Amino acid sequence: MNNSLGRHVLAEIYECSFDILNDVQKVEEIMVNAALEAGAEIREVVFHKFSPQGVSGVVVISESHLAIHTWPELGYAAVDVFTCGDRVNPWDACNYLTRMFKAGQMTASEVKRGFSSEKQKAVNL
Numbered sequence: 001m002n003n004s005l006g007r008h009v010l011a012e013i014y015e016c017s018f019d020i021l022n023d024v025q026k027v028e029e030i031m032v033n034a035a036l037e038a039g040a041e042i043r044e045v046v047f048h049k050f051s052p053q054g055v056s057g058v059v060v061i062s063e064s065h066l067a068i069h070t071w072p073e074l075g076y077a078a079v080d081v082f083t084c085g086d087r088v089n090p091w092d093a094c095n096y097l098t099r100m101f102k103a104g105q106m107t108a109s110e111v112k113r114g115f116s117s118e119k120q121k122a123v124n125l
Contacts (some may be wrong), residue, residue: 005114006064006084011094013077015104022072024049028057030100035059035066038093040083063088068097077101082113 020026028047035042040061047057053073059066064082071077079097081090090110098106 004112006082006112007090008080008082008111008113009090009094009108010111011077011079011081011097011106011108013079013098013101013103013106014075016070016072016075016077016101018072018075020101021055021070021075021077022053024055024057027055027068027070030097031057031059031066031068033100034081034093034096035061037096038081038083038088038090040066040088040093061088066093075104077103084113 020030024047028045031047032042032045040063042059042061044060045057047055049055054070056069057067061083063084066079066081068077068079077097079094081093083090091108094106094108
C-alpha cells in the first residue's frame with residue numbers, strides 16, 4: 001500500500017440510465033452489490049430519494065465507505081469509494097457501478113489516504 005492507510009477513488013460516471021439513477025431501491029441494491037463485489041464487509045446502508053429526481057446514499061463498510069449522489073436528468077453519478085487495508089479494491093466497485101448503471105463512460109482518480117513517504121505539510125486553520 002505504499003505507506004498509505006487507504007485508497008480513495010473519486011469517480012465521475014456519465015451517460016447512465018435515467019431509470020436506474022432515479023430508483024432509490026435500484027441504486028441501493030447496486031451500491032451494496034458493488035461493495036460485495038470489491039470484497040468489502042457491509043456495516044450500514046442509508047439512501048434517500050429526492051423530489052423530483054435524484055438519489056444520495058452511503059454504504060458503510062468495515063473498510064470505510066461507498067457514497068453516491070445521482071443526477072438522473074443528466075445521466076450522471078458522482079461516486080466515492082474509500083477502502084482501508086489491502087483486501088478490498090475500490091476499482092472493482094467503481095467498474096461494477098459503471099456496468100450496472102449502463103454508463104457510457106467513467107473517469108476516476110485515486111488518492112492515497114493517510115501516511116506518505118513524503119513529508120506532509122500541516123495547515124493550521
